[in-house]
Amino acid sequence: MATRKIPMRKDILTNKMYPKREMVRIVKDKEGNVSIDPTGKKPGRGAYVGLDPEAIKNAKSKKSLEKVFSHAVPETFYDELFDFVDHQKARMDLFGDLGKKH
Template identity: 85%
Template sequence: MGLATRKIPMRKDVLTNEMYPKREMVRIVKDKDGIISIDPTGKKSGRGAYVGLDPDAVKEAKSKKVLDKVFSHSVPEEFYDELFEFVDHQKARMDLFGDLSKKH
C-alpha cells in the first residue's frame, strides 16, 4: 500500500489571480457591518478573500485600491498598511521556519 495523497486546498489570490495552497495565504473578511479585517483563523463569518504572502503585491494593491473593487466597499488606507505588515511578517516566518502548519 502506498501513502495516501491528500488533496491540498487551493485558493485564488485576489491581488495576483494566482492559485496557491490555502495555508500559504492570508484570509481577509468583510463582516455584515462592512468592517474589513485580517482573519488569521480563517473562521470569521462574512465575505472572504485570500491574498498571498507577497508584500509587493499588497503595496501595488494599495495604489490601485484592488480590495475596494473585491469587496465593493471603500477600504481605508490604514488597512492596506496593516495587511502589508501582517503579510510581510508571515512571509518572513515562512521563509525562516518553512510551513509551520505541517505536522511531522
C-alpha cells in the same frame, strides 16, 4: 500512506492559485468592516491574498480591495495587511511550512 489533497485558493491580487496555508484571508463582515482573518473562520465575505508584500503595495495604489469588496477600505488597513503579510512571509521563509505535521 495516501497523499492528501492540498486545498488551493486564488489570490485576488495576482489571480494565481496557491495552497491555502500560504495565504492570508481577508473578511468583510455584515457591518462593512474589513479585517484580517488569521484563523480563517470569521463570518462574512472572504477573499485570499498571497504572501507577497509588493502585491499589497500595488493593491494600495490601485485600491484593489475596494473593488473586490465593493466597499471603502481605509488606507490604514492596507498598511496593517502589509505588515501582517510581511511578517507571515518572513516566518514562512525562516521556518518553512508551519502547518505541516511531522
